[in-house]
Amino acid sequence: NLFEEAARLIKQSRKTIVLTGAGISTESGIPDFRSPGRGLWEKLDPMEVLSTGVLYNFPEEFYKVGFKILSSMRNAEPNEAHYILSEMEKEGIIFGVITQNIDNLHQKAGSKNVFEVHGNTREGSCLHCGKKVSFEVLEEKVNKKQIPPRCDECGGLLRPDVVLFGDPMPYVFDLAVKEVKSSDLLIVIGSSLAVSPVNFLPDIVRHLIIINATETPYDYKADVVIREKASYALRNIW
Ligand code: OAD
Ligand code: ZN
Numbered sequence: 001n002l003f004e005e006a007a008r009l010i011k012q013s014r015k016t017i018v019l020t021g022a023g024i025s026t027e028s029g030i031p032d033f034r035s036p037g038r039g040l041w042e043k044l045d046p047m048e049v050l051s052t053g054v055l056y057n058f059p060e061e062f063y064k065v066g067f068k069i070l071s072s073m074r075n076a077e078p079n080e081a082h083y084i085l086s087e088m089e090k091e092g093i094i095f096g097v098i099t100q101n102i103d104n105l106h107q108k109a110g111s112k113n114v115f116e117v118h119g120n121t122r123e124g125s126c127l128h129c130g131k132k133v134s135f136e137v138l139e140e141k142v143n144k145k146q147i148p149p150r151c152d153e154c155g156g157l158l159r160p161d162v163v164l165f166g167d168p169m170p171y172v173f174d175l176a177v178k179e180v181k182s183s184d185l186l187i188v189i190g191s192s193l194a195v196s197p198v199n200f201l202p203d204i205v206r207h208l209i210i211i212n213a214t215e216t217p218y219d220y221k222a223d224v225v226i227r228e229k230a231s232y233a234l235r236n237i238w
Contacts, residue, residue, distance in 0.1 A: 002224055002225075002226050003226070003233070003236040003237050005223075005224050006187075006209050006211075006224045006226065006233075006237050007237050009185055009207055009209060009223055009224065010093060010094075010185065010187075010209075010237070012184075013183075013184040013185035013207065014184050015095050015182060015183045015184055015185070016093065016094045016095060016183060016184065016185040016186075016187065017094065017095045017096060017097075017098065017179055017180055017183045017185070017186055017187075018085060018094055018096070018097045018098065018186075018187045018188075018189060019097075019098045019099075019100075019180075019186060019187070019188045019189070019191065019198070019201055019202075020085075020097055020098070020099045020100065020101060020106070020188075020189045020190055020191065021099075021100045021101065021188075021189070021190045021191025021192065021193075022034075022100070022101060022190060022191070023035070023189065023190020023191060023192075023212060023213060023230060024079075024081050024082065024101070024105075024189050024190035024230045025073075025076065025079075025082075025101055025103050025105055025190070026190070027079040027080070027081065027229065027230065027231055028076040028077055028078060028079045028082075028103075028105060029076055030073050030076050030103055032190070032192075033046050033192075034192045034194060035213070035214065044065070046165070047165045048165075049062075049065055049066045049069070050066045050069075050070075050162070050164050050165060051164050051165040051166050052164050052165065052166030052167055053165075053166055054066065055157075055159060055164060059147075059148035059157055060147055060148055062148070063142055063147045063148045063149070064147065067138070067142065067160065070102065070121050070160055070162060071121070071135075071139055071142075073102065073103040073104075073121060074103070074104070074121055074135070076103055076105060077105070077108065078105040078106075078108045078109035079105075079230075079231055080231040080234070080235060081189065081190075081230035081231040081234050082105050082106055082108070082109035082111070083109045083110070084231075084234040084235065084238050085097055085106065085109070085111060085189075085234070086106070086109040086110035086111040087110075087238075088238070089111055089112065089113060090110070094187070095113060095179060095183065096111070096112075096113025096114065096115065096179065097111050097113065097114050097115070098115040098117055098176045098179070098180070098198075098201070099114060099115065099116055099117070099118075100117060100118045100191060100195070100198055101116075101118070102116065102118055102119055102120050102121050102162045103121070104120065104121065104122065115172050115173075115175060115176040115179070116172060117163070117169065117170065117172060117173045117176055117198060118162060118163040118198075119160075119161050119162035119163045119170065120161060120162065121135050121160060121162060122134070122135055122161075123135055123160075123161045124137065124138045124158050124159055124160045124161055125158070125159060125161055126151035126153065126154060126156040126157070126158055126159075127156050127157045127158070127159055128151060128154050128155070128156025128157070129151060129153055129154040129156055131151055131153050131154075133151075133158060135160060137149075137158075138158055138160060141158070169197060173197070173198075176201075177201070177204070180201050180204055180205050181204055181205075183205055184205070184206055184207055185205065185206070185207040185208070185209065186201060186202060186205040186207070186208050186209070187208075187209045187210075187211065188202060188208070188209070188210045188211065188212065188216070188218070189211045189212070189230050189233075189234075190211070190212060190213075190230050191212065191216070192212070192214070192216060193216045193217055193218050194217075199217075199218075202218045202221060202222075203221075207223050208221055208222040208223055209222060209223060209224045209225075209226070210222045210224070210225045210226070211226045211228065211230055211233045211234070212225075212226075212227065213227065213228070213229060214227070215227075
């Protein structure tokens with residue numbers, strides 16, 4: 001069956017790396033961006049709301065809408081899929097996890113080698129002087145209705161250190177690309193593979209497993225496609 005086939009590929013692989021997207025965290029209660037029936041994102045376009053265009057031109061709007069969504073992810077807990085990946089890393093079965101998620105759940109589950117290619121919700125920074133602040137500082141200011149929050153040092157606009165549409169990719173993405181190039185197998189879990197440049201990673205690796213609830217544009221390239229929930233699929237492969 002498909003699970004056995006996936007397990008066999010993983011066993012045969014010298015180096016395996018995982019790419020995760022929002023779909024691995026839906027079972028932790030965080031809505032993804034592109035599943036049908038996803039409430040909020042049916043009406044809002046992440047390319048607009050979570051963009052530098054809105055942050056720079058309409059900072060109040062950014063903090064009233066986009067920031068609320070980022071902030072709400074921080075209370076979630078990892079699910080079985082995150083824990084199995086952490087265990088697989090500990091046992092040397094996978095090298096690490098490249099994630100498009102900013103919810104910190106891989107780290108919460110114990111994964112060590114995590115490439116956060118879309119940033120994180122642990123920190124923010126000043127757009128003017130570059131001073132780093134913790135995400136809590138942003139939240140405190142927003143809660144005190146200091147919207148948009150400003151830098152204590154220079155009064156510049158503060159931003160969360162997540163990658164917004166319009167931002168360049170962070171350096172850690174280059175590191176992730178290197179790791180994929182030196183891997184035999186990439187396992188994609190819970191990503192629609194709709195967003196560039198992350199979605200070219202399946203093109204630069206020899207073997208590919210896709211675990212996703214719905215179709216992706218790379219299914220035709222994959223050695224194995226498992227159209228199931230992430231936790232169920234990983235439990236069976238494990
Ligand atoms: P998407 O919402 O585009 O895709 C999530 C995929 O996960 C969908 O294809 C779902 O069918 C699938 N899915 C949902 N629940 C699942 C489950 N329990 N098990 C398996 N699959 C499941 O999310 P991403 O591909 O991560 O970027 O989106 C990429 C980027 O677009 C995000 O990082 C974010 C967004 O705009 C930025 O904000 C820069
Ligand atoms: Zn500043």
